[in-house]
Amino acid sequence: MLMIGSMFSAKLQAKIDFLKKKSLPIALGSIKFNSPLLLAPMASICNAPFRLLMEDLGAGGTVSELISCHGINYGNRRTLDMLKIDPREKVTGIQLFGEEPEAMARAAETAMDYKPQFIDINMGCPVKKVVTKGGGSALLKDPKSLAPYLREIKKAIPIPLTIKIRMGWDAEGINADEIVKVANDEGIEWVAIHGRTRAQQYTGLANWDYIEALAENSPLPIIGNGDLHHHETVYERLNSTKCEALMIARGALRNPFIFLESLAPNQIEFTGEDYWEIIQKLYQYTTESFEDERTQLIQIRKLIVWFAAGFPNTSKFRGILFQTKTIEESMRYSEDYFLGLGNSQKSINYSERFMTSGHG
Ligand SMILES: Cc1cc2nc3c(=O)[nH]c(=O)nc-3n(C[C@H](O)[C@H](O)[C@H](O)COP(=O)(O)O)c2cc1C
Incomplete structure (x- = not known):
């Protein structure tokens, strides 16, 4: 019989508590977070168990993986299961994707039954199957038609609506500033931005100069995202950024303690x-x-x-x-x-590419 401990030891809990105390709570629009470091949505990864663990380990809030509005509206059992939020989760949003505003609005209404704190729209997914139908990052192409799309979804729900975008469709079509204006006019609560274009997929580096300039001039809170993989990088960004918060995706996979370690780098070692x-x-x-x-x-x-x-x-x-x-x-x-690792410390080669495809 496998004996599994379900509580952290006093020793580990003390390390966690020490670092959690370094975090400053924030409010984005009407939502409060214990930390400005949030877990970014990741398909097939950000389910309730992983989100709960990341909250235990200092993530200020989390978002579900992207969930198809059509799957929800068809009542697909597997899709509906993806909406589940554990009552122990503190701040969790549900991310939906889809091209049709009416279908998105209906799906958002259904998602309300699962008690998210906010509904997020995926406007960054670069995957062909999604963009050819007009969803994900294809929604960035035409900021004018975005207004009625957002309006329809917003009026269907009594909780904040948020969006997660990329910088634009391609190098010639960088338009996140325009998207933010439309979002602000339509009452969106905040905008999370992955600092790449759709055309870049996961190549090159996230453009933090662009993200910072956007945040500096934005009427809405901006959450910056992209390539925050090392706790020292996150720490430096957190202390200099114009963004209201930062989102971490892949960095949390290789270092699940990243939300804590980024608050006070190299003060505590995790064995x-x-x-x-x-x-x-x-x-x-x-x-x-x-x-x-x-x-x-x-x-x-x-x-x-x-x-x-x-x-x-x-x-x-x-x-x-x-x-x-x-x-x-x-x-x-x-x-x-x-x-068996004893006191061995991690040595990750951060210059090697890691997980170069995803849905945002
Ligand atoms: C495996 C994987 C799955 C992803 N799934 C989603 C998703 O469902 N929705 C979304 O908005 N972004 C998704 N993304 C994008 C991340 O949220 C994030 O924007 C991107 O990975 C850049 O951040 P990072 O450098 O911290 O990983 C995914 C990324 C990866 C690697």
Whole structure:
């Protein structure tokens, strides 16, 4: 029988509390967050168990993965399951995508049953299947037709409506400033921006000069996003930015403590033992959220492998973990691996490209 601890030890909790105290609460529009560092939406990753863990580890708020308005309106069971928010979550938004305002408005009404604090619209997804239908970053192409689209969705819900965009469609079509103006006119609460164009997909670097200039002149709160992968980078940005908040996506996968470590870099070290504790917590959340063991295994295994990034012998560990057939087996190997790390510290090569496709 696998013995899994569901509470953090006093030692780990003390480290977490020490760093959490360094965070300043913020308000974006009418919503309050304990930290300006938020977890960005990620498809197939930002479900309730992962969001709960990230909140435990200092994320000021979270957003679901992108969810199809049509899937919701058809009553597709798998899509509706994606809307679930755990009552223990503090600040969570549901992100919807779709090209038709009426369908989006209906889906947003349904999403209200799941009690999100805000509804976010995905206007940054670069994936062909989404943009050819007019959703995701295709919505950036024509700021004029955006106004009635946003209006229709906004009037369907009694909670804040927010958008997550890119800088524009391509280098010739950079127009986030225009999009922000329309958003402001239509009563959108804030704009999160990933500092790349749709054409760039995930190549090159996020353009922080552009993000900062946008934030400086924006009538709405701007959340900056893109390439904040290292806690020192986040710390520096947080202390100099004109943005009201920052969103972190991929950085949280290789360093789940990034929301904490970015508040006071290099003051506290997290060891393999600490990683094993947070994996046990993730196990608890995952098994509570998903009934099907295969789903539990798929969800937890990939996260454990990302969390191991930069520790010794990760490729061997990854190989073993992906051969495990049950969640118990995965947890046993993880326990051996992470507890066997002793005081080894992570060494991640941040110049190597990491996960170069996504939905925003
Ligand atoms: C695997 C993956 C899935 C993503 N899914 C979404 C999504 O569902 N909705 C969205 O708005 N952005 C999505 N994104 C984009 C991220 O939210 C973020 O904008 C982008 O990764 C840049 O931030 P980062 O450098 O911190 O990763 C995804 C990114 C990745 C890597």
